[in-house]
Structure formats: C-alpha cells, structure tokens
Amino acid sequence: MSSAATRATGQDHVWSVAEHLADVLETVRPLEPIELQLLDAQDCVLVEDVTVPLSLPPFDNSSMDGYAVRVADVAGASEKYPAALSVVGDVAAGQAEQPHVGPGEAARIMTGAPLPPGAEAVVPVEWTDGGLGEGPVTGMRAHSAAPEQASGVVHVHRPAEARAHVRAEGSDVRAGDRALEAGTVLGPPQIALLAAIGRGTVRVRPRPRVVVLSTGSELIQPGEKLAPGQIYDSNSFALTAAARDAGAIAYRVGAVADDAETLRATIEDQLVRADLVVTTGGVSVGAYDVVKEALESVGDQDEEGGGVEFRKLAMQPGKPQGFGSIGPDHTPLLALPGNPVSSYVSFELFVRPAIRTLMGLDDVHRPTTRAKLTTDRTLTSPAGRRQFLRGTYGDGKVTPVGGSGSHLVAALAHADALIVVPEDETSVEPGAEVEVVLLR
Template sequence: MSSSATTEVTGQDHVWSVSEHLDDILGSVRPLEPIELQLLDAQGCVLVEDVTVPVSLPPFDNSSMDGYAVRVADIAGASEEFPAVLTVIGDVAAGQGEQPEVGAGQAARIMTGAPLPPGAEAVVPVEWTDGGLGEGPVSGMRAHSAAPEGASGEVRVHRPVEARAHVRARGSDVRAGDRALAAGTVLGAPQIGLLAAIGRGTVKVRPRPRVVVMSTGSELVQPGEELAEGQIFDSNSFALTAAAREAGAIAYRVGAVADDAETLRSTIEDQLIRADLVVTTGGVSVGAYDVVKEALSSGGSAEDGVEDGSGIEFRKLAMQPGKPQGFGSIGPDHTPLLALPGNPVSSYVSFEIFVRPAVRALMGLPDVHRPTARAELAADKALTSPAGKRQFLRGQYDAEAGTVRPVGGAGSHLVAALAHANALIVVPEDTASVEPGADVEVVLLG
C-alpha cells in the first residue's frame, strides 16, 4: 500500500477497478491464528488440523437391534411352529458394566448398542421371538423396571439367523488411525457429531474474526431518539453489524462517531483491542469534513506508514455505488481497516463486495465470495450504466424463472429498495446499457 498523505486535495491519478481493490484486500488479509476451542464454539469455523481417529467406531461389536444374543447352532431351523427354546440368563444393556457369558442353549436379552456378550454369535430381534411371554410373537420388550423377570426364564425363537446377524462390527464406521476430517473442513453439525463420536472435546480451528463497526457523521442520531433539524438516523452501523454476523464474524457495533478527527482516532484506538478488522462508514470522499480520511491519513504520516508497514490508503474506484474507498491497516498489530462510503446503499454494497470476502478470508474459509448466477434481465426499459464503471444494481432474482428484476433506481440513498432486493445485478465496466431480456450476472444475497 502506498502513502496517501498528500492525496486529499489533488487526488490520485489511478482509478482502481473493483477487482484491483479486492485483490489488494485479499492479498493483504491473512487468516487468523488458530486456537483450540470447545467443540460447540467451533461451529462454522475451519479446522486447521487433520483429525485422526484415536479409537475405532464402534469401539466394540454391538447389537443393532433390541433382541436376544444367541449362539446360531441353537436356533438352526427354528420356526414359529417349532421354536427354539433358550434359557434367558440376563440382560445386556448399553453402558452396563458386567456381561453374562452365553453358553449352549442360552440367550441374553440385549439392547440396541449394547456389546455382544462373550459366547454369543448373533442377535435375534425381539420381534422374531415370544419375548419370553410364552405366547405368540411380540413387538417389543416390557421395561426392565416394570418387569424385571423379563431378564430370566425362557424365550422361544421363531427364526434362525446367521452368525454376525444384527451385529455391528467393531471399527465398521471408522478405524483407529483413519483420517476423520481433513484440515480445511468447515465444521457443521455432522462434523461436530463425528468429532464428538471419536472423543474430541476440543478442536483446533481459526476463530471467528471480531469485527468492529462504526459509522461516522455529526448528523447521525440513534434510532429511537428524536431527530433535530438536519439530522438523520444512523442505519449503517446496524446494517453492517448484522451483515458482519451473517458473514460469520463476531461483530461489535460502536455506533456513530461525530465528524471530529481526534475523536475518531481515539475511538478507533480504543477499539483495536477487540478488533481483528475495523469497518467505518462515511468520511472518505472529497469533502471538507471527511474525517475518516483526515484522521487516518494524517494520524500516521506518510513516513510512519512506510516505517511500520501500516497506513490507510484512500482511493477512487471505478464502481457505482461505492466510488470512494479506504483500505489499509492500523495500530501496533496492523489491524486491517476498511473505510466505506457513508451512503447506506454504497456502504452495504461495499460491505458485500469487499468486507464480506475479507471476513471470510480471516476465517480461512475456502470460498470467500457470495454465489453468483446468470439471469435474464426482466425490465421495462434498458438499464444505463456509466461507462468505465462496474455498476451494482439492486434486484429481485427469481431462481425458478431465471430472471432478475431491478428494484428501485441507481440512487445510492435508496435504502428502502435495498431492503426488497435479494441480489445485486452486475453491469460490467465495458457496458453502458443493458437491454431487457439480456443475460446478466447477479450476486445472490442471503
């Protein structure tokens, strides 16, 4: 990043393309250092280690049915008419310490998941027996607490089974030494289930980034308060905090900071302790009260910027909305900072196109971008776009029909239209007009 201390008045000659600015951001932002987290705290995070299975699953041969553990020779040829009659020597329940040994002519009542007891070769489902009641086939066992006598007496078996029938073999799911999950896996519910199943209580992942969001502007009032003349409600700090959370971050909303360079600088400095990324809105353009630019360009002078490798560069982008943008790093830890424009639609579009990928890059996620699709433009008239700029229009995408319809106009203040959009329509730099029916690229939001 080059110095920007002298750019306020004369500006920079270079107008950055969307891709150049994004490449600069993604080339600078490094994934966060991994930490060991409790399993459920790691949800949504990226695993940074190959996880090996320490103990085979299941860890022992066990029953896949509620039934009777038997020796197969004892029930060869059994039928409902000529049942095999076995002596029930006890119960084998899951998690029960001792197991009876099943001898010739014997059976142990066994529950799903319980270890196959010594001597037994297979399991007969309870539905293929009389359940020890001496009558016809049953559909289940009576609760042990209500009928403890079920663990003794005789049982009539109505069907033969082969050796290993209804037995889940030790290691049939995963074997000790197998790789359970590869580094780079994003941990969703089934992956967390697998890690728990193999006994992992904690896991090494990249944490969620802490994103500090602040809006700037002396005109901003907290929603719910009274507006005085010339004031508006702060919406950016709310929208972007929500967007940061949706991107996977832990987001802190600082709220609105007045247009005073010293106040802004000290607020940012205060917040750095809990920030992996700072996002500001407003104050980045060519006005005389653009304090973000003022505070961050002059706070570290050009020389400081070179010395410690940090500094924020303010740029003009060939983009609509979102022309003025700032990016760089700040503070002793070189915390990345993105300074977005203050118009609500500009800041939201800028967040989607630049900040969201940065948040996801910090998490180490493999895919940092929103999904895109191609759609047919459903519009009454052609869309016009300034030549040489990449334009992002708000649209309603209909996946079934494969169409997208613009909502609201190109104005960067149309926050109402934005709230009814589910996509951004991308009009490339070399396109000045898009006819109805044309094929366009859309960025799918949410």
C-alpha cells in the same frame, strides 16, 4: 500498504473493483492458529488433519432393543413354531461384563449395548413374545437405563441372519482413518465427530473479531425519537450482521459524531479487540467527511505499511473507498461509503472476502452464476463503471428490485442477488444473460 497500492497515480487515479479487491486480499493475512475447546471452535477453520485414534463404533453393538442370539437357534422360527430360548441375562449400554450366549440361549440386549460373546445376531423385541411365554420374565422395557434382570424363556417368531441388527466395530470410521481435513469449517456435525473420537480440543484459526462503526452527526440509535434532520443508524446494524454472517465475531460500536478527534479516540479504544475495523460514512469529498482526517494518525504508525488510502473506484454504487492498516499491530481497516446500499454492496465485495481470508478459508467469495434478465425495461449503466444492481434470483432467472439509487434500503431488503453490469456496457436488454452474485 501492499505492492498493489503502487499502481495508484495520485488522487485522480480510479481503481477497478479487481484492483482494489486484490490489494485488500494481498494485505490481509490469515490469523495465527490457536488451540480451542470444541464448543469454542464452532465455525472456526481446522488447520491440521485429524486422525481417528479409535474405531467407531469401538465394539460390535446392537442397533435394536431385543435379544442377542445364535443364528442356528432361530433358524426356521415362525409364528406357528417359535424358537424357545433360555434367557441368561441382560446386556445394557455401558455394561462392562456380558453373559455368554451358548446353544439354546439368548441375552436380553439394549440399543447400543455390546454384542455378548457367543451371540451372532440380534432379534428385535417385536419378533418375540418379550419373554412373557414362560417363566418369571417381565416384558422388555424399551430404552430402560436399568432393565430388570432377565431370566426364563423367550419365544422368537422369526429367523435372523448372521450380524443382523449389529453395528460392526469400525463401521463408521476405523482407527488411523482421516476424520477431518485441514481447511474444514467446524459445524455441529464435525464437532460431534471430534467429541466421538475423544478430542477435547482442536487447533484452528480463530473467528476474526470485527469492529463496526458508522459516522455522522445525523445518526441516532433505533428506538429513540427522531429530531428534524436526523435519521436512524442502519449501516452499523447491517454491517455487524453481515460480518457475523460471514463468520466473524462482530462488535457494533454505533454512530460517532462528525468530529475527527472523537472518531480517532473511538477507533483507538477499539483496536484492542479488533482483527479488522470497518467504518461507514465520511469517505467522500464533503466538508464534514472526517474519517480521512481522523485516520491520518490513529495509534502508532510507522513507515512500513501503516496508514489508510482513500480511493475512487470504477463502480456504482460504492465509488469512494478507503483501505489500509492502523495502529501498532497494523490492523486492517476498510472505510466504506455512508449510503446504505453503497455500504452493503461494498461489504459484500471487499469486507466479506477479507473476513474469510482472516479465517483461513480458500474460497472467500460469494458464488456467482449466469442468469436470464427478466424485466420489462432496458437497464442502463454509466460508462466505465461496474454497476451492481439488486435483484431476486431463481430458476436461472434474475429480476431487478428497486432502482439504482444507493439509498434504497427497502429494495435491498428484498434482494438476494446482485446483478453485475460490466464497465464496458451501458445498457442491458430484457432477456439478456447477465452475471449474478448470489447473496444467500
């Protein structure tokens, strides 16, 4: 447990949201970097600057299907007085040897093919007769992988300036440039760039592995038939999806019955594939809240930092929380409340930042903004607690969705923001400016 935990003064101490979050982020450390193949590194965070070893493009090449020409040979060309040029050969993409283009000559060229020696510009095939005016030349076959060898004469109907339709060597990036900075999240465009400069592997912090499990003997798997007193397990699905959305590789264990030994054994079995463990349910003061009992002796603990502390937070929803580390590797664990809204709000405030910290990101929080509260009623909030109400945000305005109950899953499904009511405010009037956490 970090030094922040020493602020606690026993079971009656009430932690602020900021204190609890600070303790989590002081304890969680970014994962150690590893070398990964490009596709395995998707959504990972780069840990080193990447320098371009070769220019892109690596050579001057055509941006069009057409003819490589000398500028002087097509000066003044028009529909009425076209320039007639001898076609000396083909230049295809990937072709190592190219014909030399001399005075009065042209080479048929494909998109991406190197500009042949002697040529100064490319005229698109649409500016020509495609070589059909004289000689045995057949027409240009756009995007042909193996064009017929060109010969004969092509008539060009328009002039071209120097370097027209030519992609210059290094016009994208030049050798020695910094392609990507450390801290970059590798998405498809970044992976494309790495591949284009010849990088087969890259050094990154891996995506954290998050194990999610819910507790409660009343919970059953969706798709099964409900018996009296049972409900479907939604929390493990919500939190697993949220962990993946945050960038983690998430494993859903599902619901575990209210039995301390079963829960303890389940968690211990999962530690082998966990960089972070998230539980939901069983953290309040009820007779069947077995998470506390189960986590007292999960794996091998030592006196230096092991164990999970259960706390009361000055927030609504989400007052009961647990946090600490378990097992021989001191795997971080966050124990969240069981009510669906409490669980999800707690994830957004505490678990998501922990996941983003494990990834090595600098900005680990959801964006916040200020918005005008649009509602026809006064919002109330308990004194001394920071309340998080669900809402919909747009155009600088936010509207509450549903009530304040921590069981209102349907309202949560329609929300894309959290309305924050500070601890020192007990009511918020319509039209007031409020802080908003943007969820999407």
